[in-house]
Amino acid sequence: MVSETPQPLIRVRDLENRFGRHVVHQGLDLDLYPGEILGVVGGSGTGKSVLLRSIVGLLRPSAGSIEVFGQDLQRLPAAERSHLEQRFGVLFQRGALFTSLTLAENVALPLIEHAGLPRPEAEALARLKLALAGLPGQAATQYPAELSGGMIKRAALARALALDPEVLFLDEPTAGLDPIGAAAFDQLLLTLRDALGLSVFLVTHDLDTLYTACDRVAVLARGHVLVADRLESVAATDDDWIRDYFHGPRGRAAEGAARTAKES
Numbered sequence: 640m641v642s643e644t645p646q647p648l649i650r651v652r653d654l655e656n657r658f659g660r661h662v663v664h665q666g667l668d669l670d671l672y673p674g675e676i677l678g679v680v681g682g683s684g685t686g687k688s689v690l691l692r693s694i695v696g697l698l699r700p701s702a703g704s705i706e707v708f709g710q711d712l713q714r715l716p717a718a719e720r721s722h723l724e725q726r727f728g729v730l731f732q733r734g735a736l737f738t739s740l741t742l743a744e745n746v747a748l749p750l751i752e753h754a755g756l757p758r759p760e761a762e763a764l765a766r767l768k769l770a771l772a773g774l775p776g777q778a779a780t781q782y783p784a785e786l787s788g789g790m791i792k793r794a795a796l797a798r799a800l801a802l803d804p805e806v807l808f809l810d811e812p813t814a815g816l817d818p819i820g821a822a823a824f825d826q827l828l829l830t831l832r833d834a835l836g837l838s839v840f841l842v843t844h845d846l847d848t849l850y851t852a853c854d855r856v857a858v859l860a861r862g863h864v865l866v867a868d869r870l871e872s873v874a875a876t877d878d879d880w881i882r883d884y885f886h887g888p889r890g891r892a893a894e895g896a897a898r899t900a901k902e903s
């Protein structure tokens with residue numbers, strides 16, 4: 640019999656993360672399916688970034704399991720784990736490009752360090768990645784300080800795409816962008832997902848992003864995933880935080896804008 644539900648690429652079960660006596664996650668379950676854009680939301684400090692860091696291998700969980708591509712990260716030897724982790728692209732909250740390097744040099748770095756490419760080839764490929772992220776050709780020779788916030792996010796995205804990842808992790812990619820820049824970034828994400836077949840784990844506070852770009856939304860609260868489902872079902876969940884978030888003035892505006900965009 641053929642199963643209707645695809646196997647998840649990432650399967651988190653009974654995850655626990657604690658710092659001293661501060662329990663951030665307890666009994667957290669979450670799946671990421673191939674080709675989906677999963678939005679991860681929750682109040683400040685609910686552990687969205689800690690969850691991301693646990694999955695990409697930057698933080699060792701206190702308990703529980705994280706399977707990626709069918710393998711349990713905790714049980715793998717370091718070399719195999721690092722090999723798996725190269726199938727991830729990560730864009731961190733504070734974008735972190737090297738300020739003393741041009742954009743092409745920034746994006747070329749993982750290609751030189753992890754893929755072992757010679758510098759000229761790495762920089763040529765880096766220019767392609769910058770174009771993929773929607774940056775004009777001349778941006779390749781510019782330094783981060785010369786660019787707008789939106790361009791820096793795109794450059795950081797190009798670097799996350801450098802090693803042709805299968806899963807992209809984004810921590811608040813539209814934070815600090817104006818609404819037009821944020822909307823353009825959402826569209827770029829959809830285009831890249833469709834063109835490259837990426838799966839995306841997207842931590843965000845941006846309601847417009849949830850309505851425009853996400854296939855499913857996971858809500859973190861009280862240490863675990865309260866609900867992970869299509870947006871309509873999540874928004875209809877009976878919970879105080881969800882009600883305030885999705886049905887407050889900003890939530891209603893984002894929903895109205897998404898409806899208008901669909902109708903036009």
Ligand SMILES: Nc1ncnc2c1ncn2[C@@H]1O[C@H](COP(=O)(O)OP(=O)(O)OP(=O)(O)O)[C@@H](O)[C@H]1O
Pocket residue numbers: 658663681682683684685686687688689690
């Ligand atoms: N290395 C660490 N040591 C101790 N506490 C930590 C560490 N990293 C995160 N925390 C704590 O874990 C909790 C969750 O942090 P996290 O950054 O994941 O929240 P978040 O949901 O991403 O918040 P925000 O939406 O504000 O970015 C916070 O209380 C934070 O102080």
